[in-house]
Amino acid sequence: MEQRLANSWNMTLNEKNFIETALLSDLRIDGRRPFDYRRLTIKFGREDGSSEVQLGQTHVMGFVTAQLVQPYKDRPNEGSLAIFTEFSPMADPSFETGRPGESAVELGRIIDRGLRESRAIDTESLCVLAGKLVWSIRIDLHILDNGGNLVDAANVAALAALLTFKRPECSLGGEDGQELTVHPPEVIDPTHAEETIMKGRMTATINTNGDICAIQKGGGVGVMHSVVMQCLRVASVKAADITTKIKEAVESYNTERAYRKVKRHPSAAGHQTER
Known part of the structure; x- marks a missing residue:
């Protein structure tokens, strides 16, 4: 560079x-x-697998996606990792649109080598069906402002995005055990039909203060610590929403009940007897 x-x-x-x-x-x-480093700030998007990093005046965004592909013939049990960098002309006048330049290619290679050599991703864990289907992980790095030290800023953005990314879960079924089903990364309030294909479930009881009162896990599927924490965060939000709805329903019921009592017991003024 x-x-x-x-x-x-x-x-x-x-x-x-x-x-x-x-x-x-x-x-x-x-x-x-x-x-001394410049000030480093790391933010995350609403979707899992997205990050925004600012190192001084350097600004980089990272996005992680995954798709099912056929594995390489010499590595039938391993998934793949690919790094793509986009240098916006707004970030630096020397950046050109279109085909990636030498700088973009070099930056991508540095990030790629660092992630591979440090084994930040276990490529064998990306295998779904040996020799047929594996997950291909793609990291897109967008350089929005070049204030120097792109390598560190882009590397932080890639790692931050990876740490919040969760690939969809898969299961094999059918008569030959080769029928693939890709499940959504998270399902809340499952229907009866959805429950029939669940391999496991986790139930969290949370009070109005957000305190975790109880956790119950069923099924034989293991759950990573990060997934448990993510589920608890979602459950806390949903519990607050449901509690609000319960309170509103109770208040509506009490208002209606009080109104019925008033109708059953008319005021004394309406039943005065003449003397």
Whole structure:
């Protein structure tokens, strides 16, 4: 990326000398010390698998998606990972639309290698049907503003998006055991028909204060800790909504009951006897 940066910054000799002199004195032109990071903020979108990272003036968004594909012949039991980077011209005048340039390709390779070598994704766990179907994970990184150090900002965006992504669950059935069913990542308030295909369930009892009173898990399917916590967060929101509806229904019932009592017991003024 050095060539791209050289093209972007047409610095004078005096400016370069000033920066070099400051660095030799353990100072930087923005006031930081040599090992100080700029402010890092990480946000998440409403959908799982989306992130927004800002490192100083550098702004990157990450999105993770997955689809079922045929595995590579030499790795029939492993899924795949692909990194795609998009450099917006609004982020830097040197970025061009259309075909990814050398900088975009290099950035994608750096992120890809880091994730693979660190084994951030267990590719074997992405196998659904050996030799036939595996999950292909795709990470899209959108560079919205280039304020320097794209590698770190993009890497954080990729990891943050991955940590909030949940691929759909699959099950095999049918007479030959090869019939694939892809289940939604989460189902609330299942119908009777949906209950017939459930391999497990979890019930959480939460009071009006949001306290977890009880948890009951049924079925033989294991549940990861992250999934349990996600379900509890959803249950807390739903419990508050349902509690509100119950209170409204009770209030409506009490109002109607009080009205019926008034009709059964007319006021004394309506039954006065003449003397």
